[in-house]
Amino acid sequence: MxxxxxxxxxxxxxxxxxxxxxxxxxxxxxVPAHAVPSFDEVHRDWRASDWILLDRHGEPLQRLRADMQAQRGDWVxxxxxxxxxxxxxxxxxxxxxxxxxxxxxxxxxxxxxxxxxxxxxxxxxxxxxxxxxxxxxxxxxxxxxxxxxxxxxxxxxxxxxxxxxxxxxxxxxxxxxxxxxxxxxxxxxxxxxxxxxxxxxxxxxxxxxxxxxxxxxxxxxxxxxxxxxxxxxxxxxxxxxxxxxxxxxxxxxRPASVMTTRDAVGLAPHFARRVFSASRPPAGTRIVSTLDAKLQRMAVTTLRQTLRELGTPGRSRNVQDGAIVVIDNASGDILAWVGSSGPLSAAAQVDGVTSLRQAGSTLKPFLYAQAIAEHRMTAASLLDDSPIDLPTGGGLYIPQNYDRHFKGWISARTALASSLNVPAVRTLVMVTPRRFAQTLVSLGLPLTQSGDYYGYSLALGSADVTLLTLANAYRALANGGTASGVNERMPDMARTRGGDATKARGRDMTQTAVFSPQVSFIVSDMIADRQARTRTFGLDSPLSTRYWTAVKTGTSKDMRDNWAVGYSRHYTVGVWVGNADGAPMWDVSGVSGAAPIWHRVMDYLHRRTASLPPAPPPGLEHVAVQYSAHIEAARDEWFLPGTSQRTMTLSALATKAPGGPLWRIAGPPDSTIVALDPDIPPANQRLWFQVAAAWPKGAAWRLDGKPLAGRARVGWLPWPGRHTLELVDAAGAVRDRVHFEVRGATLDDGKRMRNASR
CATH class of the missing domain: 1.10.3810.10 (Biosynthetic peptidoglycan transglycosylase-like)
Incomplete structure (x- = not known):
């Protein structure tokens, strides 16, 4: 059965x-023949769910998810x-x-x-x-x-x-x-x-x-x-x-692993997001960028290695973030873009290249360039590095040098190369914050306020900038003072999986002449001078290279940011080190945090490429300069036409009385208003009288017409009322005079102050 x-x-x-x-x-x-595609058609029409960023040679750098409905990798x-x-x-x-x-x-x-x-x-x-x-x-x-x-x-x-x-x-x-x-x-x-x-x-x-x-x-x-x-x-x-x-x-x-390619493991996530968000191409599109994969890989490794060294147990410096950008001077191509330290960072998605951070001393080269261009000084001019109090709407602005010491009379070359703050502020007084801010905007820096908003602190970099715009502004100096945009994508080099080309965004070729080639050459020569920077950095520092480079560091308030930005004949390299959340670092300056990274990247770029000093543009004068009183060693200096001087003396400056630099009252500034606080002991509210330079021979103080004992710096217990302070010479002639007012004390306070002064 x-x-x-x-x-x-x-x-x-x-x-x-x-x-x-x-x-x-x-x-x-x-079944019609056309109803079913051929194998080649299926392969050609395949689209990965990601955008793929390639370097300038076609090597994959980064993948970003584009299709959120499905996840597909490359055709296998x-x-x-x-x-x-x-x-x-x-x-x-x-x-x-x-x-x-x-x-x-x-x-x-x-x-x-x-x-x-x-x-x-x-x-x-x-x-x-x-x-x-x-x-x-x-x-x-x-x-x-x-x-x-x-x-x-x-x-x-x-x-x-x-x-x-x-x-x-x-x-x-x-x-x-x-x-x-x-x-x-x-x-x-x-x-x-x-x-x-x-x-x-x-x-x-x-x-x-x-x-x-x-x-x-x-x-x-x-x-x-x-x-x-x-x-x-x-x-x-x-x-x-x-x-x-x-x-x-x-x-x-377990969490899904990130899809990658055989040749790249997330080398440029921040740059990829920036490029693809600009045009939103279809999924599977491969865009050829200007980056160089080998340089990008080296920059990522260098940044993380340096931050690990700064965070060594026992000497941690409380620093976990950093960023690097490398730009080709001639073309404006971005060759490397490292937005963060990746796994070392608590905010790895934040792009340090485009984040706004306080610029610190990195703005000083542009300030001195403007002063030289306006014929307000030369690289050989003498500047007074001594205490200064500047009245502002919010009170007195009292700049300090990084090392809290003053160097006295120095040249502008030394002041810039050694990054001295007080001479920079004195230079800004001549240039004015308003005009300097306009110059910074012309260079492409994203200042959102007028110069009067920043005031004299703009000389020390109180404005917020991005690493990208700051590095590109330095590139303008490398290019003879001409500012232009940067390039992020190779022209006509975006293509889909099957090879169909899509039009890449056009390059910004707009150029703006901010400084003359002569001014740019002089300032570049100043920040390339390793002898001139010895006052602050010494001869052996990460700023010194075996080939020609011009570089400047910067550290913002409370060590929240430090920078090293500079250029060679071919490349501009910018480095920022800090914390994405704005937390201050511990004993990390531009020369100890960012500069070593800058140096290593520059060495990599010039491992087979020379960087010779630039040739001086036509019209410059090269003159031997001597300084009286051994203020600085004799040297050959560069001058704009008609501004050269062979001898720099203090005696010549002192004859410009009243108010000459040697016979000038540095503090308090004229029209100062001093507000006394009755809760603070009078002895702790001294007002300091001081001269701008060394104490002139035969000089004396006179307060309200009466002699006042003391020499270059005198501490005076404030007395309510309006006062006149005079600096007189041996003959009793007034060489400088300031008026100030003391407010805020009652009659009883005055008695206590009178008793205290006795």
Whole structure:
């Protein structure tokens, strides 16, 4: 009886197969050739879900997610898929893949037999039929099941594919198009996000887990592991089932790895976001940037290494963030852009290249350039580095040098190269904050307020700037005083996965002449002078290179930012070091934090490229200068036409009385108003009288017409009222005079002050 039943079932199965075959034959003849794409068309139209940033030589730098609906990696060739995965796929999904011609007739018969006796079978769907559903949305099954017409359509298309595609092409296309789990499409995405490796490295256990997802993409880990174990047994790898449940739970519960390429592991995330957000190209677009991958990699490594050194246990400097930008002087191409220290930072997504930070002393070269251009000084001019009090709307502004010491009379060259603050403020008094702010804006710096808003502190960099705009302003000095925009993308070098070019954003070729080539040359020569910077930095510092460079450091208030920005003949390098949250560093200045990084990047850039001093532009005068009283050593100095001097003497300045630099009252400034606080002991509220330079021979103080004992600096206990302070010479002639007022004391306070003064 059983034999009769089985024979009848076989006959029924054969009839079903014959009917399906006849139907498929008719459908195959009716399928138009253009209805199914060729393998080359499918490959060409493939789009990764990411944007891909390439360096100037085509090397991948960074991927950014563009398609949020699905996650797809690069197209993977069959040769780049591990043999273990291919074996697992065939064993699970289509054991006779290399034998059938698109439809597995033995499978169809087995399915028909199973349906007749209501038993479970694997089904008759081949990999080629599944690929047909991936290529045609109308043939794609719903979430629950496939209709009869879809099954027949898939079979007909599969037969068509097998006639025109090779088996390896069918398998390769399937591996790239098939969904695995959630948003993961294709073997590249599932391999990298779940297992953190490329498809070529998948082992038997990983392959079985990935293939098990094809039948139940969103099944729990235990169910996936159970099915994967069956696949491993079919592969003859049953031993790998040990511990598979725990491993599956680990794989599906840990955060997904970031998809990458074979040649890049997140080298330029901040730069990539900036480039792609500007145009929002379609997913899969590859844009060729101006970056150099080797330089970018070196800059990233150098920044992190230096910050780790600063954070060594036992001498931590409380610094975790930094940024680097490198610009080609001639073209404006950005060659390196490091936005943060990455894993060392608590705010790794913040781009330090475009963040607004206080500039510190990095603005001084532009200030001296403007003063020289306006013929208010020369590089040889003498400036007074002594205490100064400047009245402002908010009170007295009293600048200090970084080392809290004053150097007396020095040249402008020394003052700039050694980054002295008081001479810079005196220079800004001549230039005025309003005009200086206008110059900074012309250089491209993002000042949002007028110069009067910043006041005299603008000389010391109280304005907020970005590393990018600051470095590009220094590039203007390197280019003879001409400012222009930077380039981030190579022209006409954006392309999709298939190679179709998309128009890149045009380069900004607008140029603005801010300084003359002569002024730029003089200032560049000043900040390149290692002898002139010895007062502050010494001869052996990270600012000194074996080739020609011009560089300036800067440190903002409370050591919240420090900078090193400079240029050679070919490149401009800017470095910022600090904390993204604005927390102050501990004993980190521009020369100890940013300058070592700047030096190492410059050395890398010039490992095979020379940087010779620039040739002086026409019109400059090169004159031997001598200083009286051995203020500075004799040297040859550069001058604009008509401004040269061969001898710099203090006696000549002193004859300009009253008010000459030697006979000038430095403090308090004229019209000062001193407000006394009754809660502070009078002895702690002294007002200091001081001269601008060394104490002149025969000089004396006179307060309200009465002699006052003391010499260059006198502490006076304030007395309420209006007062006149005079500096007189030996003959009693007034050489300088200031008026000031003391307010805020009551009659009782006055008595206490009178008693205290006695």
């Amino acid at each position: 059983r034999a009769v039943t089985e024979n009848r079932g076989w006959v029924v199965g054969r009839r079903v197969v014959l009917r399906v075959a006849l139907t498929l034959g008719w459908l195959l003849a009716a 060739t069959l040769a780049d898929v591990s043999p273990a995965f291919r074996q697992a796929l065939i064993a699970s999904e289509d054991k006779r893949f290399y034998e059938h011609s698109g439809v597995d007739w033995r499978g169809v018969a087995a399915a028909a037999w199973g349906n007749l006796w209501h038993t479970r079978t694997r089904g008759a769907s081949t990999l080629t039929m599944q690929l047909a559903g991936l290529l045609d949305d109308d043939l794609r099954p719903s979430a629950r099941n496939r209709s009869i017409s879809q099954k027949i359509g898939q079979a007909a298309t599969a037969l068509w594919l097998e006639q025109r595609w090779r088996k390896d092409q069918i398998l390769e296309a399937y591996l790239n198009l098939v969904p695995f789990r959630g948003e993961l499409i294709g073997i590249s995405a599932v391999s990298q996000t779940l297992f953190g490796k490329f498809p070529s490295g998948l082992d038997a256990r990983e392959s079985a887990l990935a293939v098990a997802l094809l039948r139940a993409p969103n099944a729990p880990a235990a169910r996936v592991a159970q099915r994967a174990c069956g696949i491993l047994r079919d592969m003859g790898q049953a031993s790998n089932c040990n511990g598979l449940d725990g491993y599956a739970l680990l794989v599906f519960s």
